[in-house]
Structure formats: C-alpha cells, structure tokens
Amino acid sequence: MDTGAIVREAIEDRAQTLNAVTIHEGDESGSEWDSDAPVFEKAGFTSKRYRERGSNLIFVGWREGASGSYSVTYDPVPTSAIPGDGQISRLKTRLLGNNAGGQIRGEVELTDNAGNTYVWSLPRLTTDFNEYNLRAEDAETSASIGSVNGSAGTLEYRFNLTGELNEPRAVLIDYAETLPFSLDSRSTSLTTSGVQTTGRTISRRFDATIMEILNELSEEDNFTSYVESSDLKYEPRGQTTAPKSIDYANTPVVDYDVDRDYDRIINKLTVQGAGDVQVTVESKGSIEFYGLAPREEQLVDKEIQTRDEAQTRGENILNHKAWHESALSFSVADSTYSAVRVGEAIQIAWPPEDVDGEFIVSGKEVDNRGIVTLTASGSTET
Numbered sequence: 001m002d003t004g005a006i007v008r009e010a011i012e013d014r015a016q017t018l019n020a021v022t023i024h025e026g027d028e029s030g031s032e033w034d035s036d037a038p039v040f041e042k043a044g045f046t047s048k049r050y051r052e053r054g055s056n057l058i059f060v061g062w063r064e065g066a067s068g069s070y071s072v073t074y075d076p077v078p079t080s081a082i083p084g085d086g087q088i089s090r091l092k093t094r095l096l097g098n099n100a101g102g103q104i105r106g107e108v109e110l111t112d113n114a115g116n117t118y119v120w121s122l123p124r125l126t127t128d129f130n131e132y133n134l135r136a137e138d139a140e141t142s143a144s145i146g147s148v149n150g151s152a153g154t155l156e157y158r159f160n161l162t163g164e165l166n167e168p169r170a171v172l173i174d175y176a177e178t179l180p181f182s183l184d185s186r187s188t189s190l191t192t193s194g195v196q197t198t199g200r201t202i203s204r205r206f207d208a209t210i211m212e213i214l215n216e217l218s219e220e221d222n223f224t225s226y227v228e229s230s231d232l233k234y235e236p237r238g239q240t241t242a243p244k245s246i247d248y249a250n251t252p253v254v255d256y257d258v259d260r261d262y263d264r265i266i267n268k269l270t271v272q273g274a275g276d277v278q279v280t281v282e283s284k285g286s287i288e289f290y291g292l293a294p295r296e297e298q299l300v301d302k303e304i305q306t307r308d309e310a311q312t313r314g315e316n317i318l319n320h321k322a323w324h325e326s327a328l329s330f331s332v333a334d335s336t337y338s339a340v341r342v343g344e345a346i347q348i349a350w351p352p353e354d355v356d357g358e359f360i361v362s363g364k365e366v367d368n369r370g371i372v373t374l375t376a377s378g379s380t381e382t
Contacts, residue, residue, distance in 0.1 A: 006213070025054025058072065106122040190232055328375065
C-alpha cells in the first residue's frame with residue numbers, strides 16, 4: 001500500500017498473528033479441484049512416508065512429448081485462511097517433482113476475497129518433497145498479474161514445461177496453509193488526519209515499533225513527522241516554511257556552529273537497478289556546502305525497474321546522507337523562535353560562513369532562559 005497509508009494503519013491498528021489455517025490436504029472429495037493437466041487425480045499412495053498431512057496426495061502428470069503451461073486450481077479457499085483484506089503473513093505448501101533437467105517450472109497464485117493477488121515463483125522442484133514457505137512480502141501483489149481468473153478465494157498451482165518432455169513426468173502436491181493475521185484497533189488519542197499520501201506503494205512486512213517505522217519510511221519518502229494537537233503530521237520535508245528566519249544583521253544569535261566536516265557524509269551516489277538501469281545522483285547543495293565528499297557510495301537493488309525510480313531513490317537517500325544532522329546550529333535569544341517546527345524550511349543568511357539559502361530544520365531546543373537553539377540538516381536545494 002501507499003507508505004502514507006502504512007503510517008496511518010500502524011498508528012490506528014495492531015497486527016496479531018492467528019493460528020495457521022489449512023487450505024487443502026490433498027484428500028478432498030474432488031469437486032474443489034480443477035485442472036487442464038493430461039493426468040490429474042488422487043495419487044492413491046497409502047504410505048505415510050509420502051505425505052505429511054491428510055490421507056492422500058494430488059497427482060499431476062504429463063506424458064512423453066508434452067509441452068506448454070498447465071494449471072491446478074483449488075476453489076474455494078476457506079475464508080478463515082484469507083481474512084479481511086488478504087491479511088496473511090505467508091503461504092506454506094509442500095510439493096515433489098520428477099524434474100530431471102529442470103524442465104518443470106512452477107509458481108503459486110493465491111487470490112483473496114478483497115481483489116488482491118499473490119504470485120510466487122517456486123524454486124526448482126526436486127524428487128524430494130520440499131516445503132515452501134512463501135512470504136507475503138516476497139510475492140508480486142497486484143490485481144493485474146498472473147492468470148487472475150476473476151474468481152475470489154482461489155489457490156492455483158501453475159507449471160510450465162520448457163520444451164517437449166522426453167519421458168513422462170509428474171508432480172505431487174501434499175497440502176497448503178496460510179498464516180493469517182488480524183488487525184485490531186489501538187486505544188490511542190493520536191489521530192492521523194495530518195498523514196499525507198506519498199504516492200509511493202511498497203510491499204513490505206514490518207515487525208517494529210511505530211517510531212522505527214516512521215524513521216525508516218520518512219528517510220525513503222524524504223518526509224518529516226511531528227505531533228501537533230494530538231494529530232500526527234507526516235509531510236514532505238520543507239513543505240512548510242518556518243514563520244521565522246535567521247539573518248546575520250537582525251537575528252539576536254548568541255551562539256552558532258557550522259560543521260563542514262565531510263568525513264561522515266555522502267553527496268554522490270550511484271544506484272544500480274535491474275538490467276542496465278543505473279543512475280548517478282549528486283546533492284548540489286551539499287557539494288556547495290562541504291565540497292565533493294571523498295566517499296562515493298553505490299546502492300544495488302534489482303527491484304528498481306526504471307531510471308526514474310532509481311533517480312528518486314537516490315535523491316531521497318542523499319537528502320539524508322548528504323548532510324550532518326546538525327550541520328548548522330544557531331542559538332537565538334528570542335522565545336518566539338520556539339514557533340519553528342522540525343521539518344520546516346527556514347531561510348538562513350550568515351555571510352561570515354558563506355551561508356545563504358533555505359535549509360531544513362532538524363532539531364529544536366528551548367532552555368529555561370528562553371533561548372531557542374535550532375539545528376538544520378540540509379538544504380532545500382538538492
């Protein structure tokens with residue numbers, strides 16, 4: 001979902017893992033199953049050494065010379081296995097395949113009752129039974145991928161034969177289950193009307209505190225968060241302009257510090273995505289402030305599919321790594337500066353340090369004398 005929606009849901013709801021729910025055990029009556037495979041039937045194996053659950057196995061077979069793609073569909077999946085909006089942590093299933101030469105390639109598709117489709121590619125099938133733990137965050141999750149037969153609550157195994165088989169082959173399917181979770185409302189007075197939609201959709205499982213989630217996503221989104229009148233704000237850094245500015249001639253600054261040590265910063269980054277997708281990004285504001293840092297970092301993420309996505313990812317990372325958290329620090333003997341909020345853009349003109357521009361407020365402290373210390377971590381000019 002959208003990362004802003006993730007923040008809202010993390011505040012409003014708590015996830016609780018439920019007991020695993022069996023979808024099938026390979027010994028159902030038969031009306032739940034459908035397949036276009038040349039041979040599709042109960043295996044009829046009575047020995048328990050072949051099966052882990054139930055009293056039978058599903059046999060999917062092809063004769064010599066077979067080729068093409070085939071599916072095995074189970075319908076309906078129990079509602080308890082895919083509750084709510086497809087709230088599952090993983091799908092587990094167990095298969096064996098006579099797959100000499102690796103000619104049989106498999107994938108599994110689960111469609112829930114809310115229009116979500118999960119598709120996993122299976123690792124190579126072998127002549128030993130393998131239990132596949134397929135995590136929800138590793139699936140392709142879209143209503144427009146896979147076969148999507150238009151039927152909610154279905155589990156489908158798909159097998160693609162690469163080339164013609166030179167001998168009969170078969171796959172055995174033992175069972176499938178999901179590990180669902182529920183979403184329970186938190187008891188909190190914190191509201192989320194100020195959490196903005198970011199336009200960035202991700203598939204990820206979080207097992208972390210709300211603060212850890214906020215820190216991780218805000219760095220990726222280049223957003224800031226703060227609480228105002230019991231309402232959480234999540235908005236782009238610098239979107240709001242501070243009601244104050246810092247000017248050498250007029251602001252009552254009693255102390256300041258400008259840290260131009262570039263040893264801990266990175267202002268040039270190369271992002272390597274899938275295939276030949278590669279982009280090098282620089283932080284112009286950071287280079288002007290520190291000079292070009294000697295450290296140049298490379299990020300490799302094969303899930304990045306386009307240059308635009310690589311450019312955005314690189315720029316958002318540099319928005320954080322190209323500046324010290326307190327590159328600029330000013331202590332002002334004027335209590336009205338306490339109205340400045342973290343994440344706002346503030347204009348700073350300080351000729352003695354050759355600083356003149358709009359920067360992002362990264363911290364604020366007010367002492368018992370009313371002196372307000374503001375720190376800035378970066379420039380609005382990337």
